Amino acid sequence: MVTIDNYRSEFEQIVATVRHNVRWYDEIVARCGYDDTQDPSRLPLIDEALLTKHYYDADGPISAGTQIYQTSGTSTGARKKIHYSTRDHLDYVTQRKKIFSRFLTFDCKVACSDLGTGHAASSSAEIFGELGLESFHIDYRRPVAEHIELLNKHRPDVLFTMPMILDSIIQTGEIAFHPKKIIVVGDVASRAWKKHIVDVFGLGRTDLLDIIGSIEVGSIAYECFVCGYYHFDDHIIPETVAPSVLFEAVEPGRAEILTLTSKNRTVFPAIRFVTNDLIEGFGWRKCQGRYAFTFERMIGRLGEELKNGEKISLYDISEAVNTYLPGGRFEVHKDPRKFVIKICSGDFTFEKGEQIKRFIKQLNPDVKQLIESSLVRDIDVCPVAVEELSQAAKKTFIQKR
Numbered sequence: 001m002v003t004i005d006n007y008r009s010e011f012e013q014i015v016a017t018v019r020h021n022v023r024w025y026d027e028i029v030a031r032c033g034y035d036d037t038q039d040p041s042r043l044p045l046i047d048e049a050l051l052t053k054h055y056y057d058a059d060g061p062i063s064a065g066t067q068i069y070q071t072s073g074t075s076t077g078a079r080k081k082i083h084y085s086t087r088d089h090l091d092y093v094t095q096r097k098k099i100f101s102r103f104l105t106f107d108c109k110v111a112c113s114d115l116g117t118g119h120a121a122s123s124s125a126e127i128f129g130e131l132g133l134e135s136f137h138i139d140y141r142r143p144v145a146e147h148i149e150l151l152n153k154h155r156p157d158v159l160f161t162m163p164m165i166l167d168s169i170i171q172t173g174e175i176a177f178h179p180k181k182i183i184v185v186g187d188v189a190s191r192a193w194k195k196h197i198v199d200v201f202g203l204g205r206t207d208l209l210d211i212i213g214s215i216e217v218g219s220i221a222y223e224c225f226v227c228g229y230y231h232f233d234d235h236i237i238p239e240t241v242a243p244s245v246l247f248e249a250v251e252p253g254r255a256e257i258l259t260l261t262s263k264n265r266t267v268f269p270a271i272r273f274v275t276n277d278l279i280e281g282f283g284w285r286k287c288q289g290r291y292a293f294t295f296e297r298m299i300g301r302l303g304e305e306l307k308n309g310e311k312i313s314l315y316d317i318s319e320a321v322n323t324y325l326p327g328g329r330f331e332v333h334k335d336p337r338k339f340v341i342k343i344c345s346g347d348f349t350f351e352k353g354e355q356i357k358r359f360i361k362q363l364n365p366d367v368k369q370l371i372e373s374s375l376v377r378d379i380d381v382c383p384v385a386v387e388e389l390s391q392a393a394k395k396t397f398i399q400k401r
């Protein structure tokens, strides 16, 4: 098996660049012993705790000309700030163009992106434009009825969206056209879900492409219709870590935590970055005469963030529960359709449940907006008896520090 040890020179290069741009990263690398042997496995795993301490709250650009994108909250209450330099951004656009150009056909002229917020949303017009497509973006603040109206009016050949938004659009039953190609990003897309989507639009299985990305790393992977596995982007050096290494209360299973190094990210330490995404079937496989890192499927995520259109952190949920029901025990359940917070507290009332919901939405205005636009379903907050929380230790994952 090929491992990160086969990429020593790539690591040397990116480690030097990031050390130059991110001072605290230089300090922790200097302490880890990497300089003695240049063995990449000595480099620290970059996890949420380290980034919360050093990166996400950092004010001001790391180097001149960086763009800052904000996302979900951290334990300090601040929104995460993630930096992109001009070069990082251009590399991202190039990677996505490569994937899209292989997938799209010559009869695709007009594209629509309906993606919420963040770097992926803000870059999509640029990517489609450089591929010679006309494109338009639907603002996530518009209600779902207006999304439908715009889609029916412009009838885009290509729809670039998130699974949850696509579900909401389909549920209205008002879509009066069929895109030729659909690209989805940002949530787990199961086999059954993909089949359902292509059936709804009368498409072939190779007309729906699932891609993986994150605001931290950029473009990560895409599904391959030839071998059926997901391939990593060329700039990615992936590895996996057993969940029990990083989290307590996790039962052993097939899934491993995806950990990534990007050869291209210069103002974020995407070097052994712990994504918290759980994947199965990671391996070095041959496809079309060439070996590549691949995985079979992504099954969800561990850690202190969950997604409801955009990310919501467990900190925010804990803050909300403890504000209105101090000491209340809770667990969060997330499946593709529902986001449920189950709370066990003798003081639970309907009104308190509503207050908790409002509090979480206030802390996460993008999620609130997606819900108000009916693009994602509202959060459910419900009371449960203590016996029903028997799984709590397994559901609420605690990150080892």
Ligand SMILES: [Zn+2]
Pocket: 224, 225, 226, 227, 228, 229, 231, 287, 288
């Ligand atoms: Zn393949």
